[in-house]
Amino acid sequence: MVRLYRERFEHYGHGTAAQAIVGLGGQAFMAKNSQDAIKQFRPYFDNAPVYGHGPSLEDFTAQTPLTVGSPQQVIDRTLGFRDYVGDYQRQLFLMDHAGLPLKTVLEQLDLLGEEVVPVLRKEFAINRPADVPDAPTHASLVAARDAAMPATASSDPLAIPSF
């Protein structure tokens, strides 16, 4: 599907296929020790509305982006997503699914923010081709609009950019 999007992106002249803007979703549940992560997550997985009573946790993590294990395993698996879709711009992590209690979700966010995201940011940047764009943000789009019409650049943040 991403390949089709990239091919049509290039077909319509928006850039090369490698330059298409792509974001991925991933789900993660972590503990320092990967066996603990699986042990803690399994009761929630087995009984959750979407996951429960279907494929086993093992089958589901093998066949989807869900990663249950140590932070290092989440890092390694996420870095591998580029092999499927090419260099991409956004990685979304779903952290509060399956009925996890608030305290657990906050702990997961701590692990994600302290141990996973800094490493991913560093590793994704290594060997990233220079012509692959960054994700478009509001700030970058406004800056691009202002750069495109320097003489009449308005400081009105609500002005609609015209390209």
Place this chain on the structure above:
Amino acid sequence: MSTKRIAVVAAGLSQPSSTRLLADRLAEATTRSLAELGDQVEVEVIELRDLAHDITDNLLTGFAGPALQAAIDSVTSADGVIAVTPVFTASYSGLFKSFFDVIDKDSLAGTPVLIAATAGTARHSMVLDFAIRPLFAYLRAVVVPLGVFAASEDWGSGDATSTTLPDRVARAAAQLADLVSGHTTRRDDPFAAVVPFEEQLRRLSADD
């Protein structure tokens, strides 16, 4: 002289299974008929019992695991399909239906299909025409005119007033072979044949 692939979908649950036995008989007869027409045949049998959990998981998650995906690919790319179900509750079995619920609805279009069913008695022999044939008609498969129903009593020999099971098996298989011999299934990659947007717009505005 070409090689034709026949996929056999058998929904029997017991071991041994009369559903599987009928499926094997139909596959053998189809192979013989195709050989007479000059074709070589590869037969792959898919036992739905082995995929029962995977099929249910597919219903729950929306995607097929590797084993089920391989079976689906085998069936949808086959040049001909033999589909056999036991009669449960006066219709095809839930497992049989669930398998055809999880394949893509366009994936059997144009494929020659031979339908068959088994049961303890002949009471529900119309299941072929009231339930199974319409299912495959919706899928736009090409269902051979003769469906084969085998009640327990049919596994002996016939009598003066009815044709024997082996005779029906041979005739239905010959019909399937005739269709398969002139047909090769080609499933285009749906992502490869993209209709250009300008063409899609043009088709919308064309009135004639």
